[in-house]
Amino acid sequence: MADEQKQEEPVTFRDRRKVDPETGEVRPDADATGAADSAAPAGDGEQVAGPADGEDPEVEKLRAEVAERTADLQRVSAEYANYRRRADRDREQTKVDAKVSFANDLLVVLDDFERAAQHGDLTGPFKAAADKVTAVLTKLGLEPFGTEGEPFDPQLHEAVQHEPAEGSGPMVTVLSTVLRRGYRISDRVLRPAMVTVQDRPEAEAETEAAGGADAGDGEPQNRPDQDG
Template sequence: MTDHDRNTEGEPVVVRDRRRVDPVTGEVRTPAEEPSAGDAPAPAEEDVPVSETGLDPRVEELTAEVAERTADLQRVSAEYANYRRRVDRDRESVLVGARVQFVSELLTTLDDIDRAAAHGDLTGPFKSVADKIVAVAQKQGLEPFAADGDLFDPSLHEAVQHESGDVAGPSVAVVSSVLRRGYRIADRVLRPAMVTVVDQAVDPSAPDLVESPEQ
């Protein structure tokens, strides 16, 4: 007996029937099915945390960031709009100030032109020059005001004489004559008008006294 026979003597003998046809039933045998690669269980999906609102925290974070950036943009836009308005107001104020300074130097000349026109001396070449001076002043926005019959306004008129007259009952002060016209540019009064004032009776039943238009 060889060593090989002694080593295998105690091992059980295993007989494998590899016949494809079962000798008893006569049916064709099939090998046991093994799970294919396609039948492997799918990996478990990663759980995504959900906030109290039911949204993905990443979505909430991005939404909050967009809202913050939008608010910043709106604030910057509002600040820029305010800045532009301030710049425009300052520019307009500077321009009006320059016009006021320039036209103020012409007021005495305009007074001379008014006196010449009142005496009938505004004729010939002098009238042509006077018209050009008036046109230059008007181009700068200069407006004369005050006329007979205007309601007296202390912010626009300088009264050098006030006649009370014999008025019984309610009365109002009106301009009786204009001694020197007033001038303004936009809402700036360069010089009040020099006028005389007289009291005028007012109808008590009238709710308001209509102011006559300024000329």
């Protein structure tokens, strides 16, 4: 009986040839057919193992690793950005320090130029050399400050003498005489201006400040109300 059942079972043949024997063309579904046949059940009642309904542990592990690497990359990027900002700030600070050091050594030379100009001795080749030195320092960002008539600022001016003043109304302390000009580079004060101060009515101080700006470099001028 067993032999008769085996003989009655139909025999199925599958044509897995990639080239059609009749047309000679490649069958487009040859790979798909082979893949389908290889995935077919091996026998009655048997099922091919597939992915579980839940998350694959291996995929979950890979996702966790990707998230960790992404966080590391973001942290490194932030640290590098902070480093670049610090490096740029330190580089600019180093430049300013170098300019300040160089200009400080030449302030006494500028004082000599200014005194020579006040006495009329800054002429000829001497004046040409002074102009070149002043131009170099100006290019580095050196700025003079301290002119007669401007309000007194203890952060910029060093008052060495106080002159009495007459007048009424709101009083303001202004510079009456500039004994030594002050200089700064950017927000760095190289030295304060050495000045003589005087308390005068605010309207009078503003008028003189406007007149001093029109007069020129703010060189000391003789006034009737000035002592000495």
